[in-house]
Amino acid sequence: MKGAETERAYRRTMLDAICMAVLIAYFLHFAFPALCGGFRADEMMNMGIYWRAGALKSLLANVLFWTTFYRPGGALYYLPLYHFFKLDPLPYRIVQVSILATSIPVVYCLSRRLASSRAVAFLAVLALCYHPRLADLVFVGALIYDVLCGFFYFAALTYYIHIREQGVSLRPLQLLGFLALYVCSLNSKEMAVTLPVIVLIYELLKRPRWGDWKAFVRWTRSVAAPSLIAGLLTAIYIWGKTHSSGSLIRYDSYRPKISWHHFMTSNASFVGELLYSHQAVTPKVLLASWAVVFIYAFLRRDRTLQLMAFWIVIVPLPIAFILPIRGGASLYLLLFGWAMIFAKVSFDLITLISKSLILVGQAVGVGAPSGAIMQGTTAGRARSAAIGTDAGAAPSKMSPRIFRVVATLLVASALAIFTQWENQRFGTVRALLNGGQKVSHVIEALKSLNLRPAPGSTVLLRTKENPFQNKWHALFIASLVWNDRSLQIWLEGVNQITPQQMAKVDYIVSLNEFQAKVIRSSEIPQSD
Numbered sequence: 001m002k003g004a005e006t007e008r009a010y011r012r013t014m015l016d017a018i019c020m021a022v023l024i025a026y027f028l029h030f031a032f033p034a035l036c037g038g039f040r041a042d043e044m045m046n047m048g049i050y051w052r053a054g055a056l057k058s059l060l061a062n063v064l065f066w067t068t069f070y071r072p073g074g075a076l077y078y079l080p081l082y083h084f085f086k087l088d089p090l091p092y093r094i095v096q097v098s099i100l101a102t103s104i105p106v107v108y109c110l111s112r113r114l115a116s117s118r119a120v121a122f123l124a125v126l127a128l129c130y131h132p133r134l135a136d137l138v139f140v141g142a143l144i145y146d147v148l149c150g151f152f153y154f155a156a157l158t159y160y161i162h163i164r165e166q167g168v169s170l171r172p173l174q175l176l177g178f179l180a181l182y183v184c185s186l187n188s189k190e191m192a193v194t195l196p197v198i199v200l201i202y203e204l205l206k207r208p209r210w211g212d213w214k215a216f217v218r219w220t221r222s223v224a225a226p227s228l229i230a231g232l233l234t235a236i237y238i239w240g241k242t243h244s245s246g247s248l249i250r251y252d253s254y255r256p257k258i259s260w261h262h263f264m265t266s267n268a269s270f271v272g273e274l275l276y277s278h279q280a281v282t283p284k285v286l287l288a289s290w291a292v293v294f295i296y297a298f299l300r301r302d303r304t305l306q307l308m309a310f311w312i313v314i315v316p317l318p319i320a321f322i323l324p325i326r327g328g329a330s331l332y333l334l335l336f337g338w339a340m341i342f343a344k345v346s347f348d349l350i351t352l353i354s355k356s357l358i359l360v361g362q363a364v365g366v367g368a369p370s371g372a373i374m375q376g377t378t379a380g381r382a383r384s385a386a387i388g389t390d391a392g393a394a395p396s397k398m399s400p401r402i403f404r405v406v407a408t409l410l411v412a413s414a415l416a417i418f419t420q421w422e423n424q425r426f427g428t429v430r431a432l433l434n435g436g437q438k439v440s441h442v443i444e445a446l447k448s449l450n451l452r453p454a455p456g457s458t459v460l461l462r463t464k465e466n467p468f469q470n471k472w473h474a475l476f477i478a479s480l481v482w483n484d485r486s487l488q489i490w491l492e493g494v495n496q497i498t499p500q501q502m503a504k505v506d507y508i509v510s511l512n513e514f515q516a517k518v519i520r521s522s523e524i525p526q527s528d
Contacts, residue, residue: 038436048476066240073187123343152185311337
């Protein structure tokens with residue numbers, strides 16, 4: 001008995017490993033071109049912020065997660081890579097793609113635990129791991145925040161559900177592990193604030209029975225405590241991020257504009273982008289879609305579908321009231337909810353069809369022989385009856401399990417072909433790869449000077465033809481190229497410089513996208 005059970009467990013493990021390997025290979029098919037990508041201007045700004053702050057301050061900000069330090073989780077990605085590889089974009093792209101690839105087994109395990117179905121998990125992760133409208137998640141380095149947030153969010157939820165599905169509560173060390181993963185997700189991006197609500201809903205959907213107040217208190221202490229503690233951390237995080245000096249909400253593009261209209265319009269845009277059609281999904285269509293999902297989930301009494309119904313409404317809340325409307329990589333977490341719904345509904349249909357074909361096959365298999373005996377008076381009729389018997393019996397000969405496997409593979413193949421077609425139709429890869437050329441040109445122009453300004457000196461950058469919309473990007477690039485915090489770098493036309501300061505400038509460098517030229521240096525003090 002033990003040997004048979006071990007063999008079955010080994011077979012299940014191997015099948016799951018094969019599924020994950022196929023999913024990773026599918027993702028890498030789309031992601032490999034990203035290794036040829038360069039830096040975006042925003043990535044230089046992000047890296048420059050952490051470089052100026054330094055490693056110690058950045059690490060401290062990851063512990064003091066409620067401060068207004070900008071997304072300190074990004075420092076754990078940028079600073080080690082910059083230390084070892086400077087401004088070579090290839091290692092950054094390798095790590096970004098690797099994090100996304102590592103997320104695939106994590107999300108597969110999460111889906112497998114929630115749905116208790118290998119087919120559902122496979123279809124859901126297939127829909128999630130690469131979406132042409134979210135391709136910037138793979139190809140744009142500045143969106144590493146969404147990559148890290150998604151990875152830690154899914155890791156925290158997977159870890160929690162893995163323990164809870166065993167029928168036990170989290171022990172103190174396990175609780176600390178869950179909270180640590182959650183804080184890492186918060187430190188990566190603000191989208192993570194919904195996790196405590198999702199965890200609490202997951203527990204409530206188990207329909208706990210409280211016979212009295214004592215039972216409720218016991219349930220709260222043993223079961224709801226992780227989500228409530230995480231919720232307390234979230235409240236501290238939100239208060240610190242919104243009420244401290246330097247808060248992002250002082251900028252209009254980060255300040256929520258709370259209204260029902262914004263909520264519905266934003267969510268309609270989110271779902272329209274995921275479905276490749278902004279125009280098709282209006283607020284009314286979205287509301288009807290939500291209603292259908294909730295009704296179907298609760299009529300089916302399916303806890304996974306019920307959780308995903310709440311997921312698609314709650315998870316986008318952090319960006320639902322922000323204008324202009326977000327999209328692309330910001331929809332990574334939301335996509336998981338819709339991917340799970342797609343997978344569950346698809347598999348329900350496959351199961352329904354398999355049962356229907358078996359019933360039809362059994363009916364034909366019984367009816368055809370009797371029809372052949374009663375009406376087969378001629379040779380032609382007898383042959384027709386025999387053919388009908390074989391055709392009718394064929395579906396019943398295929399086991400339901402084999403039918404479901406074949407049908408799931410057909411759905412997966414259709415989804416993969418459609419994704420490939422949409423990816424080519426949009427020309428996504430070429431457009432995203434071309435976006436980093438300006439930064440690469442400016443980096444090479446500065447490197448071509450072979451200039452190492454003396455420590456403590458002052459450098460003035462003249463950028464009359466600034467290639468960037470944000471003029472400060474040139475300053476961040478120069479800072480990272482020279483890698484010396486003692487330098488004082490000014491931008492002409494941006495920094496207010498007095499004649500006295502101008503006279504004391506040690507270096508003046510003229511810079512445009514393709515060329516840099518030293519106009520003044522400590523060796524040629526009067527050349528300007």
